[in-house]
Amino acid sequence: MAGICCGVVGESEPSAPAEPSSRGSRLRILDPLPFKFVADRAVPPLSENGRKRHRIEVLPSEGIEGRKPRKARVEEEKVKGVADIKVARTDGSLNSRENVQVEPQECPKFGLTSVCGRRRDMEDAVSVAPSFCSESRQKPNGLHLFGVFDGHGCSHVAIKCKKRLHEIVREEIGRCKESSVQWKEAMERSFARMDNEVEWSDVAKTSNCRCELQTPHCDAVGSTAVVAIVTPDKIIVANCGDSRAVLCRNGVAIPLSSDHKPDRPDELERIQNAGGRVIYWDGARVLGVLAMSRAIGDNYLKPYVIPDPEVTIMDRTAEDECLILASDGLWDVVSNDTACGVARMCLRAQRPPSPPRSPGSDLAVGANAESSDKACSDASILLTKLALARHSTDNVSVVVVDLKRDR
Amino acid sequence: MATSDGLPSDQQRSRCCFLEWMRLQESDLAELLEALSLRDDPGDRHRRQLIGRNIEHFEEYIGKRRSLSQEDVAGFFAPAWNTAIENSMMWLAGCRPSIFVRLVYVLCGAEVEASLSEFVEGARMGNLGELTASQLAGINALQIDPTMHLTKHIYCMQGRTIGEEEKLTSRMASLQEKIADQPIVAIARRTNQGVEPGSEADAALDECEREMLAIMGDADRLRLNTLKEMVGALTPPQAVDFLVASKKLHLCIHEWGKRRNHKHGRD
Numbered sequence: 039m040a041g042i043c044c045g046v047v048g049e050s051e052p053s054a055p056a057e058p059s060s061r062g063s064r065l066r067i068l069d070p071l072p073f074k075f076v077a078d079r080a081v082p083p084l085s086e087n088g089r090k091r092h093r094i095e096v097l098p099s100e101g102i103e104g105r106k107p108r109k110a111r112v113e114e115e116k117v118k119g120v121a122d123i124k125v126a127r128t129d130g131s132l133n134s135r136e137n138v139q140v141e142p143q144e145c146p147k148f149g150l151t152s153v154c155g156r157r158r159d160m161e162d163a164v165s166v167a168p169s170f171c172s173e174s175r176q177k178p179n180g181l182h183l184f185g186v187f188d189g190h191g192c193s194h195v196a197i198k199c200k201k202r203l204h205e206i207v208r209e210e211i212g213r214c215k216e217s218s219v220q221w222k223e224a225m226e227r228s229f230a231r232m233d234n235e236v237e238w239s240d241v242a243k244t245s246n247c248r249c250e251l252q253t254p255h256c257d258a259v260g261s262t263a264v265v266a267i268v269t270p271d272k273i274i275v276a277n278c279g280d281s282r283a284v285l286c287r288n289g290v291a292i293p294l295s296s297d298h299k300p301d302r303p304d305e306l307e308r309i310q311n312a313g314g315r316v317i318y319w320d321g322a323r324v325l326g327v328l329a330m331s332r333a334i335g336d337n338y339l340k341p342y343v344i345p346d347p348e349v350t351i352m353d354r355t356a357e358d359e360c361l362i363l364a365s366d367g368l369w370d371v372v373s374n375d376t377a378c379g380v381a382r383m384c385l386r387a388q389r390p391p392s393p394p395r396s397p398g399s400d401l402a403v404g405a406n407a408e409s410s411d412k413a414c415s416d417a418s419i420l421l422t423k424l425a426l427a428r429h430s431t432d433n434v435s436v437v438v439v440d441l442k443r444d445r
Numbered sequence: 446m447a448t449s450d451g452l453p454s455d456q457q458r459s460r461c462c463f464l465e466w467m468r469l470q471e472s473d474l475a476e477l478l479e480a481l482s483l484r485d486d487p488g489d490r491h492r493r494q495l496i497g498r499n500i501e502h503f504e505e506y507i508g509k510r511r512s513l514s515q516e517d518v519a520g521f522f523a524p525a526w527n528t529a530i531e532n533s534m535m536w537l538a539g540c541r542p543s544i545f546v547r548l549v550y551v552l553c554g555a556e557v558e559a560s561l562s563e564f565v566e567g568a569r570m571g572n573l574g575e576l577t578a579s580q581l582a583g584i585n586a587l588q589i590d591p592t593m594h595l596t597k598h599i600y601c602m603q604g605r606t607i608g609e610e611e612k613l614t615s616r617m618a619s620l621q622e623k624i625a626d627q628p629i630v631a632i633a634r635r636t637n638q639g640v641e642p643g644s645e646a647d648a649a650l651d652e653c654e655r656e657m658l659a660i661m662g663d664a665d666r667l668r669l670n671t672l673k674e675m676v677g678a679l680t681p682p683q684a685v686d687f688l689v690a691s692k693k694l695h696l697c698i699h700e701w702g703k704r705r706n707h708k709h710g711r712d
Contacts, residue, residue: 139506151600153600153603154600154603154604154607155550156547156550158543158607160604243685378560408531420557420561422600423553423554423557424557424558426550426553426554427553427554427555427557428554428558429554
């Protein structure tokens with residue numbers, strides 16, 4: 039199955055090669071540390087493909103969630119929302135404009151699933167921040183942030199990104215003087231700040247994780263970050279690492295990010311120009327260690343591994359169906375096209391006019407608005423199940439955002 | 446080997462208990478397989494009964510183990526009746542509870558692939574147009590299907606089970622380290638080679654075994670609870686499927702292990 043899938047990926051996504059080898063551990067830990075440390079901490083030696091068996095880790099239980107859309111302060115932002123749309127909508131998609139005017143701030147429906155899968159450590163973190171700028175007065179309310187962070191080495195960088203990145207992005211947006219946000223710059227600054235915070239984070243406060251924030255082990259910890267900000271008229275995706283965002287538009291899968299793999303030609307060149315090397319050892323790895331070329335954290339691999347995001351800004355259209363953000367636990371075994379197809383099928387199956395349900399079903403017409411939320415949740419679960427069915431060996435995190443507005 | 450007074454030894458009784466359990470699993474498996482192909486089972490009554498009985502059997506086996514292990518718990522941590530490969534895969538005198546979750550991944554996986562096969566086929570052909578009626582039916586079945594909720598449940602369960610496992614693993618690790626600490630080390634240093642160990646040594650090892658007994662009890666409880674929770678989360682036909690798979694797996698590994706033992710002259 040995985041073989042078939044890789045074929046599909048290869049054909050349809052030239053920019054994102056699916057290396058079968060990337061299914062191994064992301065981080066090959068070359069432990070330069072003396073035995074003393076290991077003995078001292080009573081940590082068993084490396085196992086499970088270079089991952090460590092670990093102490094029990096208290097994570098905020100991620101599980102699976104589906105959220106109802108949140109309506110927030112419609113009156114205040116109505117005028118501004120309309121103004122934004124008039125500026126942006128030059129493509130003449132008038133039919134969706136009215137809907138947008140009615141509820142420009144409503145958070146799109148979404149579902150998320152984040153599971154350990156065949157790993158024993160959970161290193162993924164997912165963040166969903168609806169109307170995350172609603173506190174700042176001068177900035178648009180209709181901004182919603184979704185992020186997937188796939189940690190390596192330990193989970194604390196991913197968790198920190200989940201907790202902080204949306205706040206940093208909010209502050210950076212707040213700094214923009216003009217009414218239109220310079221997204222690329224704002225996201226680049228946000229990622230740089232996030233990386234900086236991880237580097238200088240207060241060690242004592244959060245040492246509740248496997249690595250116990252011991253240097254230099256703590257330096258060998260990082261996370262991918264793929265963040266999508268959904269505005270009334272745009273989707274902004276900032277990506278760093280090998281998690282991925284894919285837009286499903288009219289049945290076609292459009293990748294909104296391109297994986298940062300060490301063997302991506304431009305990345306390889308960048309690393310080599312910085313004096314680094316890419317060594318093929320269980321796949322292409324920076325210095326033979328890390329199987330991705332950009333990440334938040336990973337201080338010891340700087341400047342070869344950088345935290346700079348690539349930013350994609352996409353105008354929303356009426357044909358947009360959904361947005362999928364996921365960690366490579368999904369993308370290693372499920373192609374973009376298949377993922378979009380599955381998500382789309384879940385969303386459409388519950389959209390009116392829906393196929394007749396069994397009599398006595400409590401999902402009547404009135405419940406449609408709610409059930410679509412369930413549809414997102416189902417889509418994320420189904421994608422996760424598919425990844426596990428295809429023997430994904432990694433943590434799997436999937437966020438599905440429903441972008442349809444004409445309901 | 447029988448004891449001098451002609452009564453069966455602890456080892457014999459424990460082995461008997463295990464062999465009985467394996468035989469019971471074989472007959473349970475036969476019944477489960479029958480139930481799997483059962484066409485007419487209104488309200489899954491028969492399946493539910495069977496599942497309940499299977500859980501009871503496991504519970505009884507654990508109970509018997511518990512009373513037998515009062516005398517000789519170490520025998521259960523390194524059972525002579527298991528094959529080498531089984532003992533290599535053991536965790537605290539039995540299987541890891543988290544393997545129940547892995548097993549369900551495999552079963553769910555087959556289900557998902559089957560439900561999505563036509564669809565995935567279509568996607569591979571680049572045909573992402575309209576959904577066919579059967580695709581829609583398939584997806585609706587999946588959504589109405591309790592597995593969706595089950596899936597949520599199992600994913601949450603996995604984290605919890607692994608957490609519990611780690612706690613017990615770490616208790617066992619402490620105990621294993623204790624063997625190289627006082628009082629055992631002091632007793633060993635005082636003892637001359639070839640001299641019968643005193644009651645001191647036995648007392649120290651008895652102390653270890655008491656902790657082992659507690660750990661095994663908790664591990665068995667975790668195995669039982671995980672099994673119950675899993676079976677409770679599944680629909681009756683899925684639960685039967687799951688039990689069939691788990692029993693078959695255990696019986697097969699035991700048989701395969703015997704053949705490998707034989708090959709390496711370990712009979």
